[in-house]
Amino acid sequence: MNQKEDQYYIRKVLNGDEKVYSFLIERYKYMVFTIALKVLKNREDAEEVAQDTFVKAYHSLSKFKGESKFSTWLYKIAYFGALDALKKENRRLVTTTIDNDYDINLSELIGVLDQFEIENRTRIIKESLNELSSEDSILVTLHYFDELSLNEISEIVDLSTNTVKVRLFRVRKKLAEILEKKLTPETIKSYGRK
Numbered sequence: 001m002n003q004k005e006d007q008y009y010i011r012k013v014l015n016g017d018e019k020v021y022s023f024l025i026e027r028y029k030y031m032v033f034t035i036a037l038k039v040l041k042n043r044e045d046a047e048e049v050a051q052d053t054f055v056k057a058y059h060s061l062s063k064f065k066g067e068s069k070f071s072t073w074l075y076k077i078a079y080f081g082a083l084d085a086l087k088k089e090n091r092r093l094v095t096t097t098i099d100n101d102y103d104i105n106l107s108e109l110i111g112v113l114d115q116f117e118i119e120n121r122t123r124i125i126k127e128s129l130n131e132l133s134s135e136d137s138i139l140v141t142l143h144y145f146d147e148l149s150l151n152e153i154s155e156i157v158d159l160s161t162n163t164v165k166v167r168l169f170r171v172r173k174k175l176a177e178i179l180e181k182k183l184t185p186e187t188i189k190s191y192g193r194k
Contacts, residue, residue: 006070013061025054028071031146032078038137039082049085053078068155072148076156079138128178136171143168 006027012020032053036046057064057074064073129137135157142148142156150168154161 003066003069007066010061010064010070013058021058024070028074029054031071031141032074034141035075035078035138036082036085038141039079039134040085041134045085046082049078049081053081056081069152071146072152072155075142075146075148076158079156080158128175131178132171132174136167136174139164139168140171140175 006024009020009023013024029050033046033050036049036053037043040046040049053074056077060077064070129140132140138157139153142153143150148156150161150164154164157164159167
């Protein structure tokens with residue numbers, strides 16, 4: 001679904017056809033839930049935030065001007081809704097610092113991963129993403145899995161584009177370190193690396 005299709009459904013909803021809102025929910029429910037889950041680390045809380053996100057978006061739909069993608073606008077509601085849920089529970093977003101200054105050859109590690117079966121690769125990546133902080137995991141998910149631009153991510157998480165770019169660079173290094181620990185030297189050698 002592209003931005004024009006989103007606008008079509010939005011116009012229909014605003015003109016009184018509320019049933020078509022379900023198309024937008026169906027299209028974006030997975031990413032909204034994923035964002036909430038990455039922040040909250042709790043399935044039930046994430047489901048609640050996801051539902052609240054769609055309710056808030058529905059009631060604010062007339063305020064959506066189309067200056068950004070609908071998905072960007074919606075993901076921002078989800079992200080800040082999840083942060084609000086953390087505040088209500090007096091919890092904090094889990095963050096980490098990156099202390100290592102050495103470069104990791106990520107392309108070499110990715111080359112090894114490409115040789116694994118899809119199931120193993122998916123499992124390893126999911127496990128590795130779970131080891132990142134919530135904030136880092138959200139950035140990776142939005143950029144690499146939902147393929148949002150740096151500007152769109154910047155708008156969602158309310159950070160400058162340069163800050164998002166730097167954090168993505170750092171999180172790639174951190175992810176490479178995690179992957180390196182998961183892949184033993186024997187595994188790397190068995191796939192033709194020396």
